[in-house]
Amino acid sequence: MIQCYPDLLQPSGLPTIEWVSPLAEDEYAEYRDEAFLDRLGIGHLTASLKDFWPQRGPQWDALGVTSSGPVLVEAKAHVREFFSPPSQAGQRSRKQIDRAFASVRADLGVGRATDWSELYYQYANRIAFLWWLRE
Incomplete structure (x- = not known):
């Protein structure tokens, strides 16, 4: 609230x-x-x-x-909240998410050093949605 x-x-x-x-x-x-x-x-x-x-x-x-x-x-109340649990998506959904993240990373020139579905999932999916809306 x-x-x-x-x-x-x-x-x-x-x-x-x-x-x-x-x-x-x-x-x-x-x-x-x-x-x-x-x-x-x-x-x-x-x-x-x-x-x-x-x-x-x-x-x-x-x-x-x-x-x-x-x-x-x-x-977000504090920095630790950026380290969210990994995605719990099933195999089909995970493939769709990975494609979305790959598109965002490619467009923004971000390397693949960190798997966004593992460590920063919640933060990364918000960035992906903002990117999608701008596209």
Whole structure:
């Protein structure tokens, strides 16, 4: 749940953010997959997302909409949270995730020294989703 700190909810110098999740009237639900796209008003990207990533993708801590585009928030309380457990995906899903990560790494010029599905899985899948949205 996002506590109400006005400077955090609407940072100065940025377009006005309309927060669409989590909301009290929605029991502070957090969204993933096509539901997060629908909340952001970009549900037309659902088929593309299914090609990019398997079901049960990242669940976003907060979602917002601005005149410049969507706002996706992943909140971390401390650095250790970046070291998430490895992906628990099955073989088919893992292949799809590995393809997605390979595309992101290639486009960003990042080597394969670390298997993102093993050590930094949660952090890496958020980066992959942001990359996918920009593409």
